[in-house]
Amino acid sequence: MIEDANPELKGFFPSMVNAIIPKDRSEYNKQEAKKSIVALCYIIAGLRNKFVNQFKTEVGLYLVASGATWEAIDTLSSIGYSACAKTVMDYQKKIQLNHITKIEDHFLEKGDCLHIYNIDDYHDIHEKRRPDTVTTSTAKHFSTCVAKPVMECFAVPIVFNGVSVHNPNNVEAPRICWTT
Incomplete structure (x- = not known):
């Protein structure tokens, strides 16, 4: 070519x-x-x-x-x-902001079906090993969040004490998008 x-x-x-x-x-x-x-x-x-x-x-x-x-x-x-x-750094910030928007759009579009939400929270198991005169290593916190829509099943109606446990506004992105 x-x-x-x-x-x-x-x-x-x-x-x-x-x-x-x-x-x-x-x-x-x-x-x-x-x-x-x-x-x-x-x-x-x-x-x-x-x-x-x-x-x-x-x-x-x-x-x-x-x-x-x-x-x-x-x-x-x-x-x-x-x-x-x-x-x-600017590109990373752009990715982060786009991620929050994509999360909001996903749950607005697919809010009427069941979502399986899985959080794998690995506390401080990944480390950067760069010893110096003060510390021997720096532990990192790592977690993975996955939301899988089940298209064939509607959201499960759960009522506790006469009140629905579901948020009527659907899932709010700030609850699942942590920014630092």
């Missing part, structure tokens, strides 16, 4: 594959290495290409998830490999 658009690039990718991937690798490892070469090509193209910003944002999100400092992300941004730390 690229070679059709620009005939000067004919043979470019195969020559990169031959230069980077050793011949004695297994077929599986060669296929995985080709994916890395494609990512490398995106990085090279993205050094001056505004259309590869999403890739840079994803690199920034990966760095944040990996525990990289804001300074490290900004350093990689200055050489063109990642979005800057502020862009990554």
Whole structure:
């Protein structure tokens, strides 16, 4: 496809594959290495290409998830490999706000059916192990919430002391979307 658009690039990718991937690798490892070469090509193209910003944002999100400092992300941004730390932070806030809206919309749209709501609350079992002179590790709190609509079943009418236990306004997003 690229070679059709620009005939000067004919043979470019195969020559990169031959230069980077050793011949004695297994077929599986060669296929995985080709994916890395494609990512490398995106990085090279993205050094001056505004259309590869999403890739840079994803690199920034990966760095944040990996525990990289804001300074490290900004350093990689200055050489063109990642979005800057502020862009990554703004993108995370946008995802968070969109999540709350999606939760509200879901329960407004599917409020007349039974929902199985499951909270797996893993208290402080995931840790970042970066010992320093003061602490040996930092425990993290982790929980997962899943709401599964059962479309074939209406909401269960439960009345206790003459009062319905269901919220007439349906499920309010702030009750299940915790922001920090």
